[in-house]
Amino acid sequence: MTFPHRHLLGIEALRPDEITTLLDLADQYVTLNRLPDKHADALVGLTQINMFFENSTRTQASFEIAGKRLGADVMNMAMQASSVKKGETLIDTALTLNAMHPDLLVVRHPHSGAVDLLAQKVNCAVLNAGDGRHEHPTQALLDALTIRRAKGRLHRLSVAICGDIAHSRVARSNILLLGKMENRLRLIGPPTLMPAGIAEFGVEVFDDMQEGLKDVDVVMMLRLQKERMDGGFIPSEREYYHRYGLDEDKLRSAKPDAIVMHPGPMNRGVEIDGTLADDINRSVIQDQVEMGVAVRMAAMDLLAQNLRLTRGAA
């Protein structure tokens, strides 16, 4: 079995060859998604439930589209209107849904570790769509696919991840994935937004954009995660943009063919200049969104294959 996992909870559990397997399959789904008929049958007969306890635009939409293109019956739980509002615990909600025999559960939750906990209580495959500041595996995988297609490889690249590293699950999953694939990582941001002990992960840390961006192949910008900040981490957004916002001028330090990435949602004029974000010669932000659908199709396809095998053997 080339992808022997019951769940996709984080990048931490994946081996480099498993990441490659998933990205190779996602490449095939990119091709399918560009055809007029975008249907395949990998998930026919299966039920997919999306449970988002935190806001989402791209991730929720792309998991829904991914499931539908592969033939699953997809249900989006409206968590705002659910019994969670009446005090039901996450586990009780999960057990209730579990009794309806879903096959794939896609979960986003504001608490780190909540999705892992839930996965222990249900019989189906669970995909982590972002838990607190812990992991966002499908984001790192879609970033990896975008980089691999733009640069022709996913190793020996110099990648800068910039901004609010401390509160970002996107940064964490990307650091794990890009590290496993043997890339050079540079983290750039104010010391207040840098997690303690991060240098132990084998990354270089900078608090100056020009210095940190020097000769990098990939520039990954992050949003200021204000919802996870409980104090004044930056003097002001204006000051932050001046020092850490990506614009043409700062980008000149990177390689001339460096690509610009952002997971979204983007705050123009806070972490990135709006014109640069829209410049299709530098920015691959829309490609990231396209890759997101393909990567989620690949992830659900691989997990469903395992599900069928284990059920067949039972």
Ligand code: ASP
């Ligand atoms: N959409 C990403 C996430 O859910 C990044 C962000 O919100 O800034 O983590």
